[in-house]
Structure formats: structure tokens, C-alpha cells
Amino acid sequence: MRMDNALFIWRLEMQAHAVSSKKATNLSLSADVLVEAKRLGINISQACDEFLRDLVRRERARRWKEEHAEFIQVYNRIVETEGVPLAEWRSF
Template identity: 55%
Template sequence: MKPSLTSLKPSAKKATNITLSMDVYQAAKSLGINISQVCEQRLREEIQLRKEQQWNEENADFLAAYNRKVEEEGLALEEWRAF
């Protein structure tokens, strides 16, 4: 099963320092952007992407073997598919 963001449930917060370019910081503040919230959401997206990449890499051999089998033998229960 591929990992998903649902496995990243919100938990206690940890104060963290980040360094931003002054122009980015000022623009975000002037637009009322919650920097912590945006950083957390973007990190969650990046974590999800990297977990999916890791899963694909770890399962590449199995996926290739399965795809070869489907190409050679067709899908299991193909004759009963309604679509």
C-alpha cells in the first residue's frame, strides 16, 4: 500500500527556526500569509511525494514483474470485467 498524508496526522507542535530571504518574508507578512502554516502544508506535500517515490523504488521489481505477467497472460478475471 502506498503511503499517504493520512499517515501524517497532526501532532504536538515543535518550534523551529527557518531562514527566509527578507523580500519573501516581507511579502508574505504584507499579504497576511501564515508562514508556519504554509511551510507545514508544503512540507507535508513534499513528504508525501518522497514517500511515494520511495515506495515506487522499493517495489519497482515487483511492479515490473506484475506488469510483465499482465502483458503475457492478461488480467486475472478479465472475462468478467464490466468495463
């Protein structure tokens, strides 16, 4: 298995399950979009929270990949040349 995603996805999923509290904040939104969202019954706070949560998750993942790029490159090169570590003992 390539190491591109496995470790940081696990870590981010663990963090996502942590209970978080909410904090009131002020946002500036495009008036036309806000009116249409309200007309459609979209929960603005929930939509903003979900989008920001996803944006934060993707940015953390991008930074994790960037910070660990050298290790990932070396590990993947080893897997390509030598195969998966301990593969000879796999039972599946």
C-alpha cells in the first residue's frame, strides 16, 4: 500500500470524531446568495460549518503531504523496488 494517504487520513478521521463546541461569529456573505439560500431553506450556519470543516481537513492533508513528501517518496521507491515489507508472510 502506498503511503500517500493512509496515515494522515486516519489521523484526520480521529480528530473529526472529537466533540467540538460552537462559537458565534460574524461573516460577510454575498447578499444574493444569502437570500437564495434562505429561500431554499438552507441552514446557513450548518452549511458554512460543513464547508469550513472540509476546507480545514483538505488543507491539513495538503500540508501533511507536503511536510512528509520526502519520506513518502523514499518509502514508495522502496515498495516499488523491493515490494511491500513483510509481504512474504501475508496470508491474504
